[in-house]
Each structure stands twice: as structure tokens, then as C-alpha cells.
Amino acid sequence: MTDLDTYWRDLVTAAMLGTDRRDPPVPPDGPIADLVDDALRPDPGSRMLATVAAVAAARRAAFVPGPSADTLQPPEADDRPMCSPSAAATWRQIVSEWSVLEDEWMLAVIERGLRLSPDVLVEALARHRSDGVRRARVMLAGGAVARWLVGHVPELSATSSRRVAAAAVGELPALPMPPELDQLRSLDAHTVARRLAGGFEDGRFGGPDRAVLVNLVARCRPAVLVEVAAALQGTGVGHALALADLARLRHRMLTELE
Template identity: 35%
Template structure:
């Protein structure tokens, strides 16, 4: 049976290949004299032989035509925005000569923000942009969720035609099929019982977002037959909509065969302040910390556990500390982290979180105790304790009241309202400058609130006047390009000229700063134009 495959290479073809590999100086094709014309004669012979071989092939069976791409019911992208998308996708990251970025905006870094904005408005992607969009998502995994949402139902259809885009199939439950609705109980049960792991995770997450109890009951039905690594992923999905009704199931998971599953169940239960596990941890942690009133200044006394018993291990306490950590401090940290923060006031003399954090701690336990309270505040998203542990933004840059690290401060800020978070970081920058602020800026809502934006621009201006090189602040400058409110562009006009350099300034720093501010200003105005393009409705076809 003829399959349409090429014939085996003929002797003439093999001679031509050999001549090409060896070179015409060493071997010439049959019937061709050596000399200057040999290379051209070789190419002519190869072309003629290629035509002859192709003419002798029989056509293979016709492949079935692909089914039509699904329709995208969303409104088309405005014409100007479609053109902007083409420019964003055509940009490629690169380094300018000498490491200088110049004054042109970095378009590829604006693509994530543009995708967020277009998805918020519910537009459909222009069909002609989909290949480039999927290529960009293939190269940058951080783009994939937003890019696939924008690409819509045509992304998995295209992924079946190009294996380079197979990630779109993995990210789309059912290979692009819509998830079953809440009333489609048979489809839900079938996909849960027979679907691929990624499909089941997506299904469980979707059900959990709309009906937490139904998702938990679905998981309970097959829990005993799931693999340990799958149980861990499924259990993690319960973070969404976590509530008291999940407690009985999580209590059962404390006896799971997998240590990681037990630890995750204990973490989830400790985030429920009214759970039985939280109460048990509160008793254990309370027995370790007390106020000493026998000294002139009330002081916290810490008596770390002397053993990790079976009951503690069942409740998620890991008995073996990591390398370099003492056992008792390791156990103490886990107990305090899992105890409800609301209970410490009653146990420590009706003091507020600020008063508790301000108390001195005996025997060098302050760092360990405050670090555990930090983790508890982040896990329980307790704003009062987060404020107390953060302390004022003018506190030393390396720590708050209990030498809280910058990384811990960044996590604590996440428990505060957006406006308060921005105000605190603005105060921190005013007190300490930008050198330690990068982590803190990363947790602030975009676009930055006006006080925060002004503090960043003022700090950059101070650094420029000091004669520092701008690449010392390149990370903050890159964040500013993406996060400053575009309305701040007008305030930058005074910073665009090359400044007079002080005598002790780094040579050429003024020119570098002028470029950096010009790029920042141009980027902000470009972002404003991009937003305006998305808000203009037109009647023409998108991308026209």
C-alpha cells in the first residue's frame, strides 16, 4: 500500500549528496567536469533531481479537514487597541549598546498590564493576533493565564494544530470544552471520575469558587482512593472559601498517611480561629509565653516545649528541625504560628497587640517569638497584629519593633487595606530612601496611590541630585514605569533635562538620569494612551 512517503534515495541523489558534503574540489557530480562551474552545476543537478523525485510520488490519502474554530461571543477589540497589541507582541527584549536602555519604553514589559486591562473590559482577541499571542505566552509562563483568557476558546483549537502551543490544552479543562455547570451533575461526576489530573483540579477549583460545600463533598467521595500527591493539590484548593464547615474533613486529614497532607490540613485548620486545632494550639502556645510581673518592667518569659509528642505531631508540628535550628525553638515557632492571635490579649493581661509587641522578651527569645507572630498574622490576615509588628515606617529599615525583616514586613503589609499599605510604604521611603524599598513596593496596588507615587519620584530625584548612577535604582525605575499613575507624567517634566553634576558625582551620571526620566515619562504617557484606546468604541472590524 502506497502511503505517499518519499521513495528511497536513488544512486544519483546519493552521489549529489556526497559531492555536496565533500565539496566540488574533491568530488564532482557524475557528468560534470571539475572547475569553477562545478558548484553551480551541482546545484542545477540537485534541483533537477528534486523535481524528478517529487514528480514520481503518489498522493497520500486526504486528511480530514479540521472542524471550524469556535466562535468568540465577546465584543471585538477597538481598532486602535488592536494595532497597539500588534506592536506589543512584535517587541523583543534586548540590551542597548553599552547597557543603556535609551529613552524608548520597554513594550514587552507593558504587555502583562495591557492584558489585565483588556480582560477587565471583556474584549475578544483579534484572530490574526492569536499566533503571536500564544508564542508570547509560550516564552513567558507569567503571561499564560491572562493571555489564554484573552485568547478565549480559539486558543485550545489552535493548540491542537501546533504542538508548540500545547500548554493551552493543559490549561484548558477538557481541551477547551466548557466546564460543566452546577446543574450538570452527571457531567461533573464523569469529569471528576475520568478526567485528567489538571482537568480535575480545574473542576474542583471552579466548583469551590461557587459552592464550597459541593466541592468538599466531591473531594470526600474519592479521597481514600487518591494518590498522596493528588490529595495534597486537591486539599490546597480548599483555601478558597475556607470556613468552619470544612473543619470535620480537615480534622480527618490530620491522620493522613502523607506528612505533607497532614501539614497542609493543620495549616488550614489554624487559619480557622474557632477550630478545635486552633484551640489546642492556643493552649500549648499559651503555656510557653507569660508576663513576668516580678521585675520593674513587665517582661515576656518564654519556656519553649521540651518535647514534641504524638498529639503535637498529629496537629501538624514537625518534630525534626531544619539544619541549624534548635529543636525547642523550632517547636515553639510552630505552636505560636498556629495559635489564634485573638487569644493573646486575654492571656497577656488584656494588652493590645501594640502593647504586647512592645514588651521586652527575656533570654533572647524576641526574634523567634515575633517571627512566629508575623507568620500567624500573615496566615490569619490579622490587620491589627500586622500593624503592631510592622511598627512605624520610620523604624530602622532592617526591622520593626522585634527586628522584623523586610521580607516579613512585605508579607505583613498584605494584610492591610490597599490605601493604608501605600501610605506606610510612602512613609518608609521618606525615612529610608529607595535602597531597601523594592520588596515593599512590590506588594502595593497598581497604579500606585498618589502619596506613594510622589514619594518614589521625590526619592529618585534626591538620588539624582546626589550624583548616584541610575542603574543602582534600575529595579525601582522599572517598577515605576509599570506602577506609577500615568497622571504623574506631568510632574516629571522638570526632571528631563541633563542636570549639572556635583563635583563628587559619578562621571556621566547626569546623562544617564536624564535618559531614565525621559523613558519613564514616555512610558507613563504611553500607558495613558493604551488605556484610552481600550475605552474607545468603534464600529469597524478590529484590527482594520
């Protein structure tokens, strides 16, 4: 410990006790003592303030910089085009309103040779820390930047190191639906739209059918979505209107990623 450090400790002790109980310690001979004397402070409190200012400046000036940190290396280059801002906004709408579409959105990004924008990448990594299959898709869609982020931000790392099957990562998961709805997935747009709208209009479809109807709209052929959305919208039925919204969102999602 240097003389300056010792004096600083004495100065702190005096300051804690107060100058009405103890006068400031006399600074050691040298520039600090000269500076305090030159200040011509009339009372102990003023001399204390002048001394503290002088010693604090001297202690800061005496610090020696530590060794320089290693330069942070950027991630490897990724030549894939980034998904558009509108596609990123659609992803946010999907995860907040219709998460049933997220798997298809992420696979479409991968299959069409796109990469995630940084904002979506960070949110998706955080969202899927514990889901191995979905996280693997995010890592593929994020590429080198995803690996770089995970290596530098522990909060974005996976909660499990268990490996997942490549087939599960690359395939759109099947969604349960009864056979009579499953067969609609292979029919033309007019037939699908007519049967769905008719089911709501004649009361065959209701609240209990919502989950399987959502699955149907999420897995039907993309070519039927526009006509299905229009037909469902025309029924004016609450559940049908929600499905129409899902159909429009899915159509927009796929169009933006083309």
C-alpha cells in the first residue's frame, strides 16, 4: 500500500467522523499538500473537500491500464438473403396469435434459402431454448450468426444438449384431424371452401370443432387459402371469421417468403 493509499484511508475515516469531531489529516509533503495550502480554505470542512478532490484525482491518475482485451471476432459471412421486415413482422404475429403456423414459417425460411433477421433470430433463440427440434430449425435459419450469438450470449444457449433426429427437424409435424376433414386437404379450392362454409352455416361446425379446423387450415394446400378465407368470411360466424383470419395470415406468410 502506498503512502497515498494510507492517507486516503485516514481521510475517509475523518470524513466519516465529521470535521467537527476530527480535523482533516495533514497531507504528506508534496504536490497535494501544496495544492491544499494554496487553496486557502478557511475552515476544516472546506479543507477536507479540497483535500478529497486532490487525492481522488491523484489516485485516478496513478491507475495503470490492464492488458487489452482480445478483439471480438465477427461471425462468419452468410451470403443468404435476409428475410424481409414484413416477414419478420408476420413471424411476430404468428407467435402471438397463431403459433400453429410457426413450424411452417421457419421451414419455409430454410427451404427457400433465406436467413433470419437479427431481431427475429434473438427472439427465436430465446423462445426455443428448451425445444430441441424447433431450436435446431432456428439454428439452421440463423446460420453463422446464430452460432456466434449462442457462443457469446449464455442466456441464448439451449437448456439441453440432447440431439434431435434430422428427419424431425426437416419435416412439418402432422396435426390431428378426423378423416372427413383430412380428406379435404387434397380437394380443390372451391370444394374445400364450400364444405367449410356450409358446415358453419348449417350448424355442423361449432366451438368443439375449432381445434381440428385450425389444424386443417394450417395444413391444407396453400392454393386453396384465398378462396377458403373468402368463403369463411362470408358466413359471418365467429369461429369461421377466426379461421378466415388464419387462412389469410398463412397465405401472406408464404407469399412473403417466396
